Amino acid sequence: MSEEPPAPREQIIVDLEPGSEWRFELEADENIALRVLSPDPVFINSEELPPATWYPIHRYTKGALYAPTQARVEVTSLPASQYISTSTIHPQLLNVHLALERNRILAKRQLFSSGPSNGVERVERGPRVMIMGPPSSGKTTVVKNLVNLALSSGMGWTVGVGGLDPSSPSNLIPGTISLSTPSHPLPTHHLAHPFGSPPTSTPSNTLSADIPTVGWWLGGLEPTNRNAEVWKVLIERMGEDWKKRCERDKMALASGLTVDTSSAFTNPLLGTKKDDPKARYTLVSQAVEAFEIDTILVIGHEKLHIDLSRLPTLQQRGTNVIRIPKSGGVVDIDDTQRELIHSFQIRSYFYGEPPLPKELAGLLGKMVSVDGNLNPYSFQIGWETLVVLRVGEENSAPSSALPLGSSRILSPTRLTRVDPSGPAHVVRLLNTVLAIVDIKPEDRIKPETSPKVEEVKAETGEGEEVKEEQQEEEEDMEEVPFKEEIGTREVLGFIVITAIDTLKKKYTVLSPSPGKLPSTVAIAGSIEWVDSA
Numbered sequence: 001m002s003e004e005p006p007a008p009r010e011q012i013i014v015d016l017e018p019g020s021e022w023r024f025e026l027e028a029d030e031n032i033a034l035r036v037l038s039p040d041p042v043f044i045n046s047e048e049l050p051p052a053t054w055y056p057i058h059r060y061t062k063g064a065l066y067a068p069t070q071a072r073v074e075v076t077s078l079p080a081s082q083y084i085s086t087s088t089i090h091p092q093l094l095n096v097h098l099a100l101e102r103n104r105i106l107a108k109r110q111l112f113s114s115g116p117s118n119g120v121e122r123v124e125r126g127p128r129v130m131i132m133g134p135p136s137s138g139k140t141t142v143v144k145n146l147v148n149l150a151l152s153s154g155m156g157w158t159v160g161v162g163g164l165d166p167s168s169p170s171n172l173i174p175g176t177i178s179l180s181t182p183s184h185p186l187p188t189h190h191l192a193h194p195f196g197s198p199p200t201s202t203p204s205n206t207l208s209a210d211i212p213t214v215g216w217w218l219g220g221l222e223p224t225n226r227n228a229e230v231w232k233v234l235i236e237r238m239g240e241d242w243k244k245r246c247e248r249d250k251m252a253l254a255s256g257l258t259v260d261t262s263s264a265f266t267n268p269l270l271g272t273k274k275d276d277p278k279a280r281y282t283l284v285s286q287a288v289e290a291f292e293i294d295t296i297l298v299i300g301h302e303k304l305h306i307d308l309s310r311l312p313t314l315q316q317r318g319t320n321v322i323r324i325p326k327s328g329g330v331v332d333i334d335d336t337q338r339e340l341i342h343s344f345q346i347r348s349y350f351y352g353e354p355p356l357p358k359e360l361a362g363l364l365g366k367m368v369s370v371d372g373n374l375n376p377y378s379f380q381i382g383w384e385t386l387v388v389l390r391v392g393e394e395n396s397a398p399s400s401a402l403p404l405g406s407s408r409i410l411s412p413t414r415l416t417r418v419d420p421s422g423p424a425h426v427v428r429l430l431n432t433v434l435a436i437v438d439i440k441p442e443d444r445i446k447p448e449t450s451p452k453v454e455e456v457k458a459e460t461g462e463g464e465e466v467k468e469e470q471q472e473e474e475e476d477m478e479e480v481p482f483k484e485e486i487g488t489r490e491v492l493g494f495i496v497i498t499a500i501d502t503l504k505k506k507y508t509v510l511s512p513s514p515g516k517l518p519s520t521v522a523i524a525g526s527i528e529w530v531d532s533a
C-alpha cells in the first residue's frame with residue numbers, strides 16, 4: 001500500500017508595513033519556519049533573514065521580525081500568540097549603533113595608521129557599552145541587536161560580548177559569566193544560546209554558529225550579598241582577560257565591547273560592604289572599572305537613570321549614562337519559564353541544540369541532517385579521583401559552630417573540598433552541575449604551606465576555651481591542596497553528577513563528549529539539573 005502524499009501546505013502570509021514589527025511567542029508545541037517573499041530585507045534581532053530561504057524558529061522562542069520597508073513574509077503556521085505592532089525601538093537602537101560605529105571607525109583609524117591624525121578626533125579604542133535594566137526589560141535583546149548591527153556593517157568587526165547575567169539567557173550554562181567574540185551576526189533559532197553556542201567537543205550545529213567563548217563559574221544565578229566577593233574576583237579576572245585580548249588584537253580593541261547585565265545590577269545595595277554605607281551600585285562600579293565601560297544604556301527605568309547619572313564613581317570616570325525606551329514587545333518571563341530556559345540551556349550544552357521537527361525537515365533540506373548527532377557520555381569516576389570543591393565563605397562550616405565571642409577570618413574565595421560521604425542534605429551533590437577547571441603542577445601546594453583556618457578571639461577573656469575549639473575545627477576541615485586562585489579561574493567545561501554510589505564510592509557523571517575529562521578538579525555551585533526531556 002503506497003503512502004498518501006502529504007496535503008499541500010496552505011500558504012500563510014504576514015504583511016508588514018514600513019517600520020513595523022511582527023511579534024510572536026511560540027508555545028511548547030509550536031515550531032515555525034519563515035521566509036521573506038518581498039525584495040527588501042527583513043530582520044530578526046537585527047540579523048537579516050536570508051532572502052527566499054526558510055528560517056526555522058523553535059518552540060518557546062519569543063521575538064519579533066522587523067521590516068524597515070513594506071515586506072511580505074511566509075510562515076509555515078501562525079503561532080497562537082502573534083501580532084503586528086507599529087511601535088518599535090529599532091530607530092533608537094539604530095541611532096545608538098551609529099554613534100558606536102563612529103567611535104569604532106575613529107578607533108580603527110587611530111589604531112591601524114601610524115601617521116598624524118590631521119585634526120581628526122583621536123579615539124584610542126572602540127566603544128564599551130553596558131546595558132542595564134530591571135527583569136524582563138529587554139536587556140539581552142538590546143545587546144543582541146547592537147552586536148548584530150555592528151557585525152552586519154561589513155567592517156569586519158569582532159565585537160566582544162560580555163555576559164554578566166549568570167541567570168538566563170547566557171552564553172554557556174546558567175551560573176556562568178562569559179566573554180565571547182562573535183564575528184558573524186547571531187541567529188535567533190531557539191532560546192538555548194541567544195549569543196550563539198560556544199564550541200564544545202560536540203559536533204557543531206548550523207543553527208547556532210560556534211562562537212569563541214570563555215566562561216567563569218559563579219555557580220549561582222545572580223550576584224548576591226553572599227557571593228559578592230567571589231563575583232568581584234570573577235569580574236576582575238574577566239576584565240583582565242578582555243584587556244589582554246585587546247592588547248594582542250587591535251581589531252577587538254577597535255570593535256569594542258557590549259555587556260549584558262543581571263537585573264541584580266539595578267539594586268543599589270547589592271555587593272556593598274557593610275562598613276561603607278555610602279557606597280551604592282557597587283556591582284555597576286565594579287563592572288565599569290573592570291571593563292573600562294564608557295557608556296551605560298539604561299532601559300526604561302527613569303530613577304535608575306538619574307541615580308546612575310549622579311553616581312560619583314561614574315562621574316569621576318566620565319561614563320555616559322543614556323536612557324533608551326523599553327520595547328513594548330518585551331515579554332515578562334515568569335519563574336516557571338525561567339526554569340524551563342535554564343533546563344533547556346543545560347540540556348543543549350550536553351546534548352546539542354534541539355533537532356528540527358520533522359514537519360520542517362522537507363523545507364529546510366540539509367540543515368536538518370546535522371542535528372541530533374551529538375554524543376554525550378555517561379561514566380563512573382571514583383570519589384578520590386574527581387576532586388569536587390566549593391568556593392567562598394558561604395560553603396565553610398557555619399560560624400554558629402564557633403565559640404561565643406569569636407569569629408573566623410577566612411578568605412572570601414577559599415576552597416572547601418566536598419566530602420561525598422557526609423550527610424546527603426549537607427553535601428547536596430546529586431544532580432549538581434560542576435565546572436571543570438584546569439590545574440597546572442604549580443597550582444598544588446605542599447602540605448606545610450597549606451593555609452590554615454585562622455580564628456580571632458574577641459575580647460571576652462575566654463582564651464583557653466577558644467583555642468581548644470579552634471583545634472577541633474581545624475582537624476574537621478579537609479585542607480585543599482590547591483591554590484585558592486583555581487576556584488575563580490576560567491572553566492574548561494561542565495559535567496553533571498547524575499548518580500552517587502556510596503558503596504563503591506563512585507560518582508556517575510554526564511559529560512558532553514566521550515574521552516578523558518580535561519581535568520579532575522571541579523567546582524560545585526548551586527546549579528542543579530535533571531534531564532526531564
Ligand SMILES: Nc1ncnc2c1ncn2[C@@H]1O[C@H](COP(=O)(O)OP(=O)(O)OP(=O)(O)O)[C@@H](O)[C@H]1O
Pocket residue numbers: 021023024061062063064133134135136137138139140141142165167168169261262263327328329330331332333
Ligand atoms: N520586540 C519584541 N517582540 C517580541 N518579543 C520580544 C521583543 N523584545 C524582547 N522580546 C522577548 O522578551 C523576552 C525578554 O527579553 P530579554 O531576555 O531581552 O529581557 P532581559 O531584560 O534580558 O531579561 P532578564 O530578566 O532575563 O534579564 C525574551 O524572550 C525576548 O526574546
